[in-house]
Amino acid sequence: MLLAVHPKLPMRQKHLTKEFYLQTLGFEQVGSDAFPDYLMVRKDQIEIHFFVFTELDPAQNYGQVYIRTEQIEALYASLVDQNVSIHPAGALQRKPWGPKEFSLLDPDSNLLTFGEQM
Incomplete structure (x- = not known):
């Protein structure tokens, strides 16, 4: 029986990824900073993991996650109010x-798409 999926995305600098997900998107860190090359974050029912890939070229990054949500209009408005940059083709x-x-896009150009079934 499958219970959950936790995507693993690349990051170049852990402190920048951590700051973006915790401070900007409101996630919380799972676990400790004992592993400098790995980060786990959680918000509500989702968890995303990150691994250090210092050679990552953000222009060539195809990391993507589709996040199902509720109350998408409120989420979108709160991010816009915080001046979070929405993808140019992703309004x-x-x-x-x-x-x-x-x-x-996160700091490493991982694409986060939020969707609510209507």
Whole structure:
């Protein structure tokens, strides 16, 4: 029986990734900083893991996560109010396949897409 999935995404600098997810997106850290090359964060029912990849070229990063959410309009508004940069092609909109979605990039250009089924 499958219970959950925790994607593992690349990061170049742990302190920048940690700051973005904890301070900007409101995640909490899971575990300790005892492992300098690994980071785990959690918010509500999701958890994302990160591994250090110092040679990562953000322009060539294809890391992506689709995060299902509720109350997407409120989430979007709160991020815009905090001046979080929304992906240029990722403004909140109803997609032809049904959900409302928006996207943003983290400091390493991992694409985070948030979606709510309508």
